Amino acid sequence: MGLVIFLVVVIATAAAIFINCYNDLVKFRNRYKNAYSQIDVQLQRRYDLIPNLVETAKGYMKHERETLEAVINARNSAINASGNAARNPGEPGAMQQLGSAEAALSGALSRLMVISESYPELKADQTMAHVMEELSSTENRVAFARQAFNDAVTLYNTKREVFPSNLIADSFNFVSANLLEEVAPEVRNVPRVSF
Secondary structure, eight states, X not given: OHHHHHHHHHHHHHHHHHHHHHHHHHHHHHHHHHHHHHHHHHHHHHHHHHHHHHHHHHHHOTTXXXXXXXXXXXXXXXXXXXXXXXXXXXXXXXXXHHHHHHHHHHHHHHHHHHHHTTOHHHHHOHHHHHHHHHHHHHHHHHHHHHHHHHHHHHHHHHHHHSTTHXXXXXXXXXXXXXXXXXXXXXXXXXXXXOO
C-alpha cells in the first residue's frame, strides 16, 4: 500500500512539474508576442508619418527627388519586413530582415535630414517641424518597445533552456526566439534636425 501511495505522489508531482513548465512556456511565448505587437504599433505610426514628411519636403526640395524616393522605398521595405515579423515574432529570419529594413529606413531618413539643412524655408516650415517632432517621439517609443520585446524574448529563451523546461520545450516545439537587434549605427541614433 505504501508503494502505491509513493508512486501516486511521484506521478502527481511529475505531472504538476510538467504542467507548470508547459504553462510557463506558453505564458512567456505569449508575452514576447504581445511585446512585439507594441513594436508593430509604433512602427506603423512611424511609417504613417513618413509620407507626411516626404510630401512636406517635396515642396521645397524639388532637386532631391532621389533622396525622397529612397525614403519612400525604404519605408515600403520596412513595412513588408514588419508584416513578416508580425506574423511570426521572434523568428530569426523575420527579425533580421526587420532590423536590416529599419536600418535602411533610418539611414534614408538621416540623409533626408542632412539634405534638408540646406533648405532654410523647409527648416522654417511648421508642418515639417511638427512631423519631425512626432517622428522623434515615435523613434523613442520604438526604442522603448524594442527593449520590452527583447526583455520578454530573453525571459522566454531562458525559461526554455533551463531544466526541466528544456525537455518540454524540445518535445513540444517551443523554438528559440530571436531578439530585435539594431544592426547598424544609424539605428541607434534618432535623426536630429535643428529647425
